[in-house]
Every structure is written in structure tokens, then in C-alpha cells.
Amino acid sequence: MNPVTGAPRVGLVGGGQLARMTAAPAAALGVDLRLLATDRGESAAQVIPDVVFGSHTDLAALTALAEGCSVITFDHEHVPPAHLRALETAGIGVQPSSAALVHAQDKITMREAIEAAGLPTPAWRHDFTVDDLRGVGDALGWPLVLKVSRGGYDGRGVWVVEDEARARTVMESTELVHGAAWLAEELVPFTRELAAQVARSPSGQAVAYPVVRTVQVDGMCSEVVAPCPDLPEAKALEAQQIALRVAEALGVTGMLAVELFDAPQGLLINELAMRPHNSGHWTIDGAVTSQFENHLRAVLDLPLGDPRSTAQWSVMVNVVGPRDIEGLPPLTDAFRHVMARDPGVHVHLYGKSLRPGRKLGHVTVVSDDLADALTRAHHAADYLMGVINE
Amino acid sequence: MNPVTGAPRVGLVGGGQLARMTAAPAAALGVDLRLLATDRGESAAQVIPDVVFGSHTDLAALTALAEGCSVITFDHEHVPPAHLRALETAGIGVQPSSAALVHAQDKITMREAIEAAGLPTPAWRHDFTVDDLRGVGDALGWPLVLKVSRGGYDGRGVWVVEDEARARTVMESTELVHGAAWLAEELVPFTRELAAQVARSPSGQAVAYPVVRTVQVDGMCSEVVAPCPDLPEAKALEAQQIALRVAEALGVTGMLAVELFDAPQGLLINELAMRPHNSGHWTIDGAVTSQFENHLRAVLDLPLGDPRSTAQWSVMVNVVGPRDIEGLPPLTDAFRHVMARDPGVHVHLYGKSLRPGRKLGHVTVVSDDLADALTRAHHAADYLMGVINE
Known part of the structure; x- marks a missing residue:
């Protein structure tokens, strides 16, 4: 609790940009943030005063974070599940819960739950060794996608492999850590990638954001257009309903992002994230209520804010450090x-x-003209990345 | 400078809500904020990590604030002018400068400069004593407005007096501090109050926000409608031009708010503020670039952001502590x-x-329907103030 106003305090695990962007709506709502970060130089720790310094793998640090907080939540999925359960056993409010979050931590657990809920997923296999690769390839076709079940992000832990020999090389040269296992998925011939975001509160209220089109480069989100251009209304609704069903089936609280393939065989679930997500950064400038505000409102079980767009088009482009940073001026x-x-x-x-x-x-860039928004957003991002210098 | 990114650092004097609301755009721009505040419980100090604890009347504290900052700026006008000049002499960037800021600190200096620039002002007198009140009243008419030249805000230091006897009582019962003097102004029979905000950078770039209608209750801003309803385009343009001319004539940098009376005799300048202002809070949610972001961009001499509205109407209503706060739940x-x-x-x-x-x-509340926006904003504010409990 804030000692001055009696407002709730939220403990936030992780000092990255998602936590950093949560600071603004927290200040607006009068909600105190307490951060768990490793040092004051981390992205979020630069802008949030109340920081517990420590690691998200240290139960003592997590417990110190939670002290005096109404709830704790996350800017990543990497807190060990056993620690989350220990916090819950100690009576600490954890949102999303350990039981929900495990689906964002382990891709095998996620796929099993998605299938059990009757939700659409690419064909996949798990529980195989290098010696089973031929059978896996026979079932899913080549090329296929190899993934480690835990610990990957932004394209790490994911390989598109052409044939059995290449798959064998990846598996034999990769050390599995954190209890990870292998899974394989069919390579979906998608026409585009979509993301459907919803916010859901512990009492079950949920709101759905407009469905967006995402472009990934090297497995990392690069461009988001909101809403997805030329998406039939029925398909947009289907994507929102998939996300709402995932949120309910898995007991998600806070923001949920469901990454989807738009493929000839229909919409298929690619990945999940149970936190604000790169595909929703446009909401800061282009929606009535940003994903960061709705994440806070959701984990505090407050009524959720209007997720609608404020203009016809929003285009978000990531600024990524270029390959050659020598001689670049400060950003x-x-x-x-x-x-x-x-x-x-x-x-x-x-x-x-x-x-x-x-x-x-x-x-x-928020605009009523999509081509204009795309041009302007890419120019600005390219310039900030040092790609162009006009 | 931020040691990680090389981004500029801005020193901000004053721990109030204006500084608090500057934290969000500073984080977005990657600009470091260092705050001068009296304690960690102050509004802005709750949300800004880097705080120098001290008083804005202490030159040593101001100097400590400025260390490592590209520029210092303000969330109020109360820094002693001599201190500002001392900082400037020491080579510290002060935006707005002491020479500009004195016009927001001293209403006599302001009125003289406004008149010298040929800008419209109510009839006024200064340099009088209680014994001169009859002559002042003969010149300006009764009732008139008595003001102290320095230190007033939110209606403090301003009295509407009916007659000479009442004026005498006010003057005799009020202690002038901080070098303040008396001034008297005609009571303008305005039909409404307007505010025109501009941002101006040291290199002279300026942008003008839409002209808004303000409603004051007990001398404190209560409601703002952007843009002002039923304001003829020529008059809106005139108000913007007055604000731009004030900014240039007085050498203002950062945000400038010019409060205007819309009166039968035309637009007349009421008050000035050289900082983000209550009349511009709507810009956080209703303009492309908020006044807080443009204040930062201006004092750093960065190109200014688009000041235009993102929707047809924005209505801002202040939440003010009610007279009777006993038994109220936390806000x-x-x-x-x-x-x-x-x-x-x-x-x-x-x-x-x-x-x-x-x-x-x-x-x-941002809406395409003004009546809707007014109803919704007042309901929310009234409820938060405990005025209604439905």
C-alpha cells in the first residue's frame, strides 16, 4: 500500500522494457510499483524508484518483492514454477497464477492444454529422441520446426530444419537446460501472422483488443499493424474468441497475447505470452486503454478499460540495434x-x-492512412537504427 | 547524461503533480529526470527515482540538482530570481530563463511587459496604498480585483472586492511577503475564460495547442473543454497568436499557458504560466503530443511534437478534496x-x-460528443470526490 493514499502496490518481477512501460499507467492510476531487478541501470529500474535488487530465480528476493504488495506480476516468464507455488502457498497474490503461467513457460504443457480445450494448433510431436526423427518427419513433413519447450524467446530456442540430418545436428549440439524437452511442429504455410490480445481479471471479466498483423524478422517482432488490414470480420472475431477461450481455459489473469498463423487450413495458435507483449505496444498511442494499464487493472481485479483503437490505423515498428554499431552516434x-x-x-x-x-x-504512428503510417513509422525506426542517414 | 544511453538529463524543480506527469514522456523519450523535492512522499518523488532532497529556495540544493543535467526546468514559479540568475551565471542551462520566468513570478512585471508588447490586458493600477484606493476605484470601477504581485496560485492572493472599505480591509489584513506589492485590475465582464497554450524552444520553434475553455471554481481550474465550443475560428486564431506573441516577447521556453478573458471588448490576458498547466492536462489523452512531452522537447531544444487533438472533444475535470473528508474511503x-x-x-x-x-x-474523457464527454467526466470526478455515491 502507498502510505500516503492507501493505494495498492504491485510487485513487478523483471526490469525490462515491459516493466518500464508499466510505470506510466501505474503513476496515472496512483498505483505504487515495486520492482525486482538486478541493478539500477536496467530499463525499468531507471524509471521506478522502489526496487528490490535481486534475481527472479531467488525465492528470498521474490519474497522481499512481495512484502506490502497487493499482488505480484511479471514482465517475463522465467520465474521457476516451484518459486511461484511457494509464494502462493505463503498467501501471496500471484497474477497470473503459477497454474496459468506454466503454459507460457513450457510449450509442451501449452500445446497439451490447447488441444485439450479443443483449440486449433499446428500438428506437433514431443517425447522423441534423435533416433525418432524419421518418424517425426514422416508425421509432420519436412521442413519442420524444432523447439525447446522452455527458456526460448525472441526466436531463440526455435529452429526451422530442412531434413533429418539438420534436425539431428541441432538436437545434438543444443544443451537442454531448465528441464526443457524437445518438441516438433509442422511448418505452417501461413499467409500472415496475427496476434490477438485480451485482458482478463481474476473475477473473470475480459476485454479483447483489435486483432493485429505482426511481422517477425529473425524470430523477433518487427512490425505491427492494428487492426490487421483486409482481415474479414468473421476471422477477426474468431481470433478474438480463440484468445478469450485460451484465457478462460488456462485461467490467465492480466494480459494474454495469442500469436496466430493465418493459414489455408484456418487460424492456428503459434505462441502465448501472459503479460504485455510487443504486439500490443501500439496501444500506448493508438488505443483508449493501453495494454500496460489493462494489465495493471486486471491483476488488481479492477474493472478493465476500453481496448478499442482511437484511430483507423496504428503502425508500430521496433528499433533494434543494427549489426554494425561502430561509429553510430548515441541513439x-x-x-x-x-x-x-x-x-x-x-x-x-x-x-x-x-x-x-x-x-x-x-x-x-497513428493515422487514418495506412500507407502513410507504414512509411512514416519505418522511416523513423530505420533512422533510429542507423540504417538510413538521409 | 544517462550513463547507459548517453541521453540528456533534465533537472526538474518541484515535486508536484506537474513533475509527476512529466515522468511518463521522459521515460518514453529515454530522457533522464532528476527531481528536486522535499521528501520521497511528494507527488513526483513517488515515481521518479533520481531525487535531490532539498528546498527550491536553497541555492546549494538547486546547484546539486543541476549537476550532470543538460538543463533545469520547473513545475512551479517559486524559485527566487536571484538563485536563477546565480545558476545562469554558473553556466547552468535554465529553461525558461530567469529573464523570462520573472514575468510568471511577478504580476506587475508581467502586466508591464504585456502592455509594452502591445498585447491586450485589463485596465490595471499598481504602486498605490490604502489611501489611494478611492482613486483606483474611480479609474477601474467597483467591484475590482485586488492581487498581490507574487506568490499567489490557485486563487490565493486574489480578491474580488465590492468597494473601498472591503479593499482597505483586505490590504490591511494581508501581509506582503517575498517582495510582493499590490496591484488592482478592472473586473472584466467576461462571457467565458479561455486558455491558449504554446510550446517554444530556445531556437525559436513554436507550436500552438487548440484553444480551450476553462471553468474556475474558487479561483481553481475545475473544468477544461478542448477545443473551446462555439469559438469563432478568427478568435481562436487570435488567442493562439496572442500566446505566440507573449512567448516571443517574453523569451519563454518550454510550455506557456496564457489565460484569457473572452469579453465584449475582446480577448484580454488574465494570467500566464511558464510550465505545463492545468488547462493542458487533457493533452495526455486527447492530443498527439502531450504538454508534458512538448515541455521536455522544448527545454531540450528538440523539435516539437504535433499539438493537435486526436478526437473532436476532450473534457478534463479536476478531482479536488471535498470540504468534508470524514468517513470518505480512500480515493x-x-x-x-x-x-x-x-x-x-x-x-x-x-x-x-x-x-x-x-x-x-x-x-x-475523449469523445466525438461533447455532451457525452461532459456528463461522463463530471460523473467520474464527482464520484472520486465523494460528492455523489450512487
């Missing part, structure tokens, strides 16, 4: 150009040092 | 009702304890 020096060229672009930086392949920020 | 307990009734209302709380007459927060 913020590019401000002058980007802001002078386009007074309407929304720049979001995460306070991170420049590293190749690292998500450093994103830009959003 | 945040009213969340459930307000959010459940209206998923689209934007709630902004300042992290302050409940006191009668204190600005505790505000709500904003």
Missing part, C-alpha cells in the same frame, strides 16, 4: 532528425545500451 | 465504481493524501 542524437521530419511520430526508447540485435525501443 | 476505493461504469474514462491521480480543497487528480 538519442537521431532524435533531432526523426522529430523534425515527423512531429507526429511517437518515439519510445527503453534506456538500453546499443547492442546488435537488441530491442532498443519502438516507434508508433 | 482509490472509488476506482471500482468509476471504471466499471465507464471503461473509457482516463483517471489520473497524483498520489496525494486527502485534504479539503486539494487537487488530488483529474479525469479526462
Whole structure:
């Protein structure tokens, strides 16, 4: 509790950009944030005063975080499940619960639950060894997708493999850690990737955001268009209903992102995230209530905010550290150009040092003209990434 | 400078809600904020990690704030002018400058500068004593407005007096402090009050926000409608041009709010503020670029953001501590009702304890229907103030 106002306090595990972007709606709502982060230089720890310094793998640190908090929640999925259950046993409010979160932590558990709920998923196999690869390939076809069940993110832990020999090499050269196991999925011939986000509160209220189109580069979210262009209304509704059914079936609280393949055989669930997600960053500037505010409202079991768009189109493009960072000026020096060229672009930086392949920020353009929004957002992001220098 | 990203650092004097609401755009832009506040419980100090604890009347504290900052700026006008000049002499970037800020600190200096610039002002007198009151009344008419030149805000330091006897009582019972003097102004028979906000950067770029209608209760801003309903385009343009001319004539940098009377004799300048202002809180939810972001961009001499509205109407209503606060639940307990009734209302709380007459927060509703926006914003604010309990 905030000692001045009596407002609730939320404990937030993880010092990344998702936690950083939660600071603004928390301040607006008068909700106190307490952060678990490793040091003051982390993205979120730069902008949130109340920080418990420690690791999300340390139960003592998690317990210290929870002290005086109404609830704890997460900006990533990497807290060990046993720790989450220990916190729950100690009477600490954990949202989403350990029972829900395990589906975002373990892709095998997720696929099993999705299938059990009758929700559409690519064909998949698990519980196999390198010696079973031929049979797996016979069932799913080549190329197929190999994944480790735990610990991957932003394209890590995922391989598209052409044939049995390549699959064998990946499996033999990869050390499985954190209790991870192998799974294989058919390579879905999708026409595009969608994401459907919902917020759901412990008392069961849920709201669905507009379905967006996502573009991934090297397994990392690169561009989001909200809403997805040329998506038939029935399919948009189907995607929202899939996300709502996932949220209910898995007992999700807070934000849920369901990444979907839009394929000839229909919509298929690719991945889940139970937290604010890159596919929803556009909501800060383009929706009535941002995903970060609704995540807070949901985990506090407050009534949820209006998820609708405020304009016809929002385009979000990630700012990622380029391959060659030698000789680049500090990212913020590019401000002058980007802001002078386009007074309407929304720049979001995460306070991170420049590293190749690292998500450093994103830009959003809100417009009634999709082509205009795409051009402007990509120009701003490219310039901030040092890709163009005009 | 931020040691991780090389981003600029801004020193912010004053721990109130204006500083608190600056935290969000600073984090988005990757700009570091360092705050001068008296304690961690202050509104802004709750949400900004880097705080120098001290008083804005202490030059040593101001100097400590400025260390490592690209520029210092303000959430109020109360820093002694001599201290500002001392900082400037020491080579510290002060935006707005002491030479500009004195016009927001001293109403006599402001009126003189406004008149010298040929800008419209109510008839006024200064440099008088109680013995001169008859002549002042003959010149300006009764009732008239008595003001102290320095230190007033939110209606404090301003009296509407009916006659000479009442004026004498006010003057004789009020102690002038901080070098303040008396001034008297005609009571303008205005039909409504307007506010025109502009942002101006040191290099001279300026942008003008839509002109808004403000309603004051007991001298405190209560309601803002953006844009002002039924305002002829020529008059809106005139108000914007007055604000731009004030900014240029007085050398203002950062946000400038010009409060105007819309009177039969035309637009007349009432008050100025050289910082984000209550009349611009709607811009957080209703404009492309908020006043808080543009204040930061302006004082850092970055290109300014688009000030236009994102929807047809925005209505902001302040949440003020009611006269009788006994038995009221904590403000945040009213969340459930307000959010459940209206998923689209934007709630902004300042992290302050409940006191009668204190600005505790505000709500904003953005809508294409003005009547709808007014009803919803007032309901939410009234409920948060404990005025209604349905």
C-alpha cells in the first residue's frame, strides 16, 4: 500500500522494457510499483524508484518483492514454477497464477492444454529422441520446426530444419537446460501472422483488443499493424474468441497475447505470452486503454478499460540495434532528425545500451492512412537504427 | 547524461503533480529526470527515482540538482530570481530563463511587459496604498480585483472586492511577503475564460495547442473543454497568436499557458504560466503530443511534437478534496465504481493524501460528443470526490 493514499502496490518481477512501460499507467492510476531487478541501470529500474535488487530465480528476493504488495506480476516468464507455488502457498497474490503461467513457460504443457480445450494448433510431436526423427518427419513433413519447450524467446530456442540430418545436428549440439524437452511442429504455410490480445481479471471479466498483423524478422517482432488490414470480420472475431477461450481455459489473469498463423487450413495458435507483449505496444498511442494499464487493472481485479483503437490505423515498428554499431552516434542524437521530419511520430526508447540485435525501443504512428503510417513509422525506426542517414 | 544511453538529463524543480506527469514522456523519450523535492512522499518523488532532497529556495540544493543535467526546468514559479540568475551565471542551462520566468513570478512585471508588447490586458493600477484606493476605484470601477504581485496560485492572493472599505480591509489584513506589492485590475465582464497554450524552444520553434475553455471554481481550474465550443475560428486564431506573441516577447521556453478573458471588448490576458498547466492536462489523452512531452522537447531544444487533438472533444475535470473528508474511503476505493461504469474514462491521480480543497487528480474523457464527454467526466470526478455515491 502507498502510505500516503492507501493505494495498492504491485510487485513487478523483471526490469525490462515491459516493466518500464508499466510505470506510466501505474503513476496515472496512483498505483505504487515495486520492482525486482538486478541493478539500477536496467530499463525499468531507471524509471521506478522502489526496487528490490535481486534475481527472479531467488525465492528470498521474490519474497522481499512481495512484502506490502497487493499482488505480484511479471514482465517475463522465467520465474521457476516451484518459486511461484511457494509464494502462493505463503498467501501471496500471484497474477497470473503459477497454474496459468506454466503454459507460457513450457510449450509442451501449452500445446497439451490447447488441444485439450479443443483449440486449433499446428500438428506437433514431443517425447522423441534423435533416433525418432524419421518418424517425426514422416508425421509432420519436412521442413519442420524444432523447439525447446522452455527458456526460448525472441526466436531463440526455435529452429526451422530442412531434413533429418539438420534436425539431428541441432538436437545434438543444443544443451537442454531448465528441464526443457524437445518438441516438433509442422511448418505452417501461413499467409500472415496475427496476434490477438485480451485482458482478463481474476473475477473473470475480459476485454479483447483489435486483432493485429505482426511481422517477425529473425524470430523477433518487427512490425505491427492494428487492426490487421483486409482481415474479414468473421476471422477477426474468431481470433478474438480463440484468445478469450485460451484465457478462460488456462485461467490467465492480466494480459494474454495469442500469436496466430493465418493459414489455408484456418487460424492456428503459434505462441502465448501472459503479460504485455510487443504486439500490443501500439496501444500506448493508438488505443483508449493501453495494454500496460489493462494489465495493471486486471491483476488488481479492477474493472478493465476500453481496448478499442482511437484511430483507423496504428503502425508500430521496433528499433533494434543494427549489426554494425561502430561509429553510430548515441541513439538519442537521431532524435533531432526523426522529430523534425515527423512531429507526429511517437518515439519510445527503453534506456538500453546499443547492442546488435537488441530491442532498443519502438516507434508508433497513428493515422487514418495506412500507407502513410507504414512509411512514416519505418522511416523513423530505420533512422533510429542507423540504417538510413538521409 | 544517462550513463547507459548517453541521453540528456533534465533537472526538474518541484515535486508536484506537474513533475509527476512529466515522468511518463521522459521515460518514453529515454530522457533522464532528476527531481528536486522535499521528501520521497511528494507527488513526483513517488515515481521518479533520481531525487535531490532539498528546498527550491536553497541555492546549494538547486546547484546539486543541476549537476550532470543538460538543463533545469520547473513545475512551479517559486524559485527566487536571484538563485536563477546565480545558476545562469554558473553556466547552468535554465529553461525558461530567469529573464523570462520573472514575468510568471511577478504580476506587475508581467502586466508591464504585456502592455509594452502591445498585447491586450485589463485596465490595471499598481504602486498605490490604502489611501489611494478611492482613486483606483474611480479609474477601474467597483467591484475590482485586488492581487498581490507574487506568490499567489490557485486563487490565493486574489480578491474580488465590492468597494473601498472591503479593499482597505483586505490590504490591511494581508501581509506582503517575498517582495510582493499590490496591484488592482478592472473586473472584466467576461462571457467565458479561455486558455491558449504554446510550446517554444530556445531556437525559436513554436507550436500552438487548440484553444480551450476553462471553468474556475474558487479561483481553481475545475473544468477544461478542448477545443473551446462555439469559438469563432478568427478568435481562436487570435488567442493562439496572442500566446505566440507573449512567448516571443517574453523569451519563454518550454510550455506557456496564457489565460484569457473572452469579453465584449475582446480577448484580454488574465494570467500566464511558464510550465505545463492545468488547462493542458487533457493533452495526455486527447492530443498527439502531450504538454508534458512538448515541455521536455522544448527545454531540450528538440523539435516539437504535433499539438493537435486526436478526437473532436476532450473534457478534463479536476478531482479536488471535498470540504468534508470524514468517513470518505480512500480515493482509490472509488476506482471500482468509476471504471466499471465507464471503461473509457482516463483517471489520473497524483498520489496525494486527502485534504479539503486539494487537487488530488483529474479525469479526462475523449469523445466525438461533447455532451457525452461532459456528463461522463463530471460523473467520474464527482464520484472520486465523494460528492455523489450512487
